Amino acid sequence: MTQQQQQTWSQRFETSLHPAIAVFNASIPFDIQLIEYDLTGSQAHARMLAKCGIISSQEGEKLVTALEQIRQEYRQGEFNPGIDAEDVHFAVEHRLVEIIGDIGKKLHTARSRNDQVGTDTRLYLRDQIQQIRQQLREFQQVLLKIAENNLETFIPGYTHLQRAQPVSLAHHLLAYLEMTQRDWERLGDVLKRVNISPLGCGALAGTTFPIDRHYTAELLGFADVYKNSLDGVSDxxxxxxxxxxxxxxxxxxxxxxxxxxxWASQEFSFVTLKDSCATGSSIMPQKKNPDVPELVRGKTGRVFGHLQAMLVIMKGLPLAYNKDLQEDKEGLFDAVNTVKSCLQAMTILMAEGLEFSTQRLNSAVDEDYSNATDVADYLAAKGVPFREAYNLVGKVVRTCLAGGKLLKDLTLEEWRELHPAFDEDIYQAISPKQVVAARNSFGGTGFTQVKQAILAAHSIVNS
Structure with a gap:
């Protein structure tokens, strides 16, 4: 059988497609990933055709059964369509006709590849979003566990990558839990737009057959159907x-x-990488490289690129379907796989691939001037205008730097020379533990606030 005879659409054409163009045109190498969703969508379409009397109930059952046979053949490695199939939809249809003959040719009644691929892609993405949301939950649970164990572990807080104020390590990690919670919620919102069925929109204008689009949407678990056929196939x-x-x-x-x-660098030494999540150098035997976070950082650009590519694909497309839209899948598939692999790797890294150096972290916040704001707050609490207190403390820090001292090293006499409001309680006020504990405003790093944040996080990530 020639390639020309194999193509469903070929009777309009007098000559065969150039072999190189056939390869260029084909999507089967990547859209085979949609086969399970294509089969599920086709089964729903067959049931709808039978329900609406467009085909007989017996024909509908034969189609559904044969489609399930193809599913099992694919899962068992017995159905492996090649480049001649052009795309996953033709591949399934060809196999269907091989199994049940001419009845298989009735499946495409009242349907186009345009609404078919749109349905498959939405079914695929709906499934993947649910999986990614579960992965986000698992990542959050790991962050939460580490946070619970490090409420009174301190870490320097930075602004402009300069030491700013000490914070609870738990508070620092819970910031990422908040970020990923927004990710989880955002995906749920995206899911609302994914979960709309284009099936029945046809090529662009609907169909002359008396179909029931709401029935197929119900069978496939879609919450709604596209209300405009042009929009449905091109969105x-x-x-x-x-x-x-x-x-x-x-x-x-x-x-x-x-x-x-x-944190893993020798300069910081805030964490120690475990052997299970790090590699060494081919030439420098002393090194242990943070491969997982470096790869995640690098792979981020791939996902950004796929977003940009999709925007560029869509920006100039006239209604309705255009072949450009075949380019939506490879980037989408790769973005899904990249996000899932990165979430898995980072979850493993945080759960079992690194260890926080508690002693180093706690000592780090005791060897800088990140408690300077608390000196100003101390004076302000005693009635000194804050800006006056701020300027005074700035001079104190400058003097300490010149003398190679930390604020905690000043004697009470030196404090009182600076301002008579200073008393012995200044030392407690500028200790790292008190500096962290004192920031008890809602959402702050104070221990009471962080404990409440942990309790709130439990109710979210374990629900």
């Missing part, structure tokens, strides 16, 4: 929204990765 907003949400997930993972890379 990829849902994919762009997903790629935007995926990009933000990667932003958050990359930010944490960047911090872990810093």
């Amino acid at each position: 990829r907003d849902f994919a762009i929204e997903f790629l935007g949400a995926a990009s933000l997930i990667m932003v958050h993972l990359s930010r944490l990765s960047e911090e872990i890379i810093f």
